[in-house]
Amino acid sequence: MSHEVLQDYDIAELKTMLADMDEPSYRAVQIFSKLAAGVGVSDMTDLPKTLRSKLIERFVTEPVRIDDCLESKDGSKKFLFALHDGNIVEGVFMPHNYGNTACLSTQVGCRMGCAFCASGIDGKIRDLTAGEILAEAVQAAVYTGKRLDNVVLMGSGEPLDNYDNTAKFIRLINSREGVGLGQRNISLSTCGLCDGIYRLADDGFTVTLSVSLHATTDENRRKIMPVANKYSIADIVRAAKYYFEKTGRRIIYEYALIKDNMSYFDVKRLAEITSGYSSHVNLIMLNKVREKDVTGCTAAEAERFRDRIEKAGVSVTVRRSMGADIEGACGQLRRRRLYND
Numbered sequence: 001m002s003h004e005v006l007q008d009y010d011i012a013e014l015k016t017m018l019a020d021m022d023e024p025s026y027r028a029v030q031i032f033s034k035l036a037a038g039v040g041v042s043d044m045t046d047l048p049k050t051l052r053s054k055l056i057e058r059f060v061t062e063p064v065r066i067d068d069c070l071e072s073k074d075g076s077k078k079f080l081f082a083l084h085d086g087n088i089v090e091g092v093f094m095p096h097n098y099g100n101t102a103c104l105s106t107q108v109g110c111r112m113g114c115a116f117c118a119s120g121i122d123g124k125i126r127d128l129t130a131g132e133i134l135a136e137a138v139q140a141a142v143y144t145g146k147r148l149d150n151v152v153l154m155g156s157g158e159p160l161d162n163y164d165n166t167a168k169f170i171r172l173i174n175s176r177e178g179v180g181l182g183q184r185n186i187s188l189s190t191c192g193l194c195d196g197i198y199r200l201a202d203d204g205f206t207v208t209l210s211v212s213l214h215a216t217t218d219e220n221r222r223k224i225m226p227v228a229n230k231y232s233i234a235d236i237v238r239a240a241k242y243y244f245e246k247t248g249r250r251i252i253y254e255y256a257l258i259k260d261n262m263s264y265f266d267v268k269r270l271a272e273i274t275s276g277y278s279s280h281v282n283l284i285m286l287n288k289v290r291e292k293d294v295t296g297c298t299a300a301e302a303e304r305f306r307d308r309i310e311k312a313g314v315s316v317t318v319r320r321s322m323g324a325d326i327e328g329a330c331g332q333l334r335r336r337r338l339y340n341d
């Protein structure tokens with residue numbers, strides 16, 4: 001059996017594929033729209049039975065299945081998505097007052113190796129395809145029965161280390177015949193792969209760019225993020241400014257609060273890093289990962305740090321944490337499932 005995923009096809013590609021099968025091209029939009037609405041191929045009753053059978057025979061038509069879902073008291077839901085090859089990734093659904101947000105994974109595991117993150121503990125297993133990432137979103141919407149208003153690529157994986165599939169995913173979910181999610185409602189979070197940031201801007205994407213900064217000097221950043229050996233903070237700022245200039249989109253810096261990155265000097269340097277272009281700092285309370293030895297701070301300390309940064313003239317918020325009672329933290333649920341503990 002082929003392992004080609006039907007959801008990887010855009011409308012033009014579906015048309016070519018259908019032509020090869022001597023099927024009319026108008027079926028392409030029908031198939032694309034139904035897949036985006038989470039309808040299984042066998043339930044696409046507007047297609048002839050023979051075509052349905054051919055598609056099921058030739059493709060993986062249900063690439064992502066919800067294997068488990070933990071529901072939090074705050075309304076957020078954490079999913080274990082089972083992929084068709086037996087791998088597992090995580091996703092989260094979060095109802096906010098400004099709309100429903102799904103947090104999706106772009107890779108099984110991750111090779112970036114950040115000191116505080118559970119996703120990278122076993123390295124990268126494989127990239128997700130565009131259709132698999134899309135199927136995570138679709139399954140989350142089907143399961144909850146809710147419309148998705150925002151998507152954040154903040155699950156496991158580094159989206160810019162899987163550039164082509166991530167870029168195609170954005171085009172697919174953006175497509176009016178499908179989910180139709182605007183690029184302004186999509187956030188891509190990167191540990192700072194600058195080449196990918198330039199590429200995104202040059203390819204005409206306008207998604208919200210979030211950069212995981214987590215330190216204000218290269219020396220401190222190298223201690224917790226191996227990627228800092230490749231790109232300096234100055235490189236990141238240059239790339240971020242380029243992205244801002246090309247897209248007009250405000251750059252979001254994510255800053256996980258770690259005991260050692262909350263000094264007076266960090267406040268000053270954060271102000272320098274973020275000045276001269278439209279930017280915002282999102283402070284993140286560290287989620288404790290059992291296997292990792294990194295210390296976070298209390299909510300009161302986070303608020304004090306936020307106040308000091310704001311006084312230094314920086315637009316800043318503390319990210320509201322959801323799902324604390326359901327292992328909201330990155331990558332941990334999957335590890336429990338895999339290692340059965």
Ligand code: SAH
Pocket residue numbers: 112114116117118153154155156157158159189190191192210211212254256284285286287288289329330
């Ligand atoms: N690879 C991308 C996106 C995935 S993680 C990136 O690095 O941005 C999304 C965010 O969660 C990143 O800012 C990441 O640094 C942060 N994160 C990872 N582990 C965390 C933890 N244990 N506690 C809090 N934030 C964490």
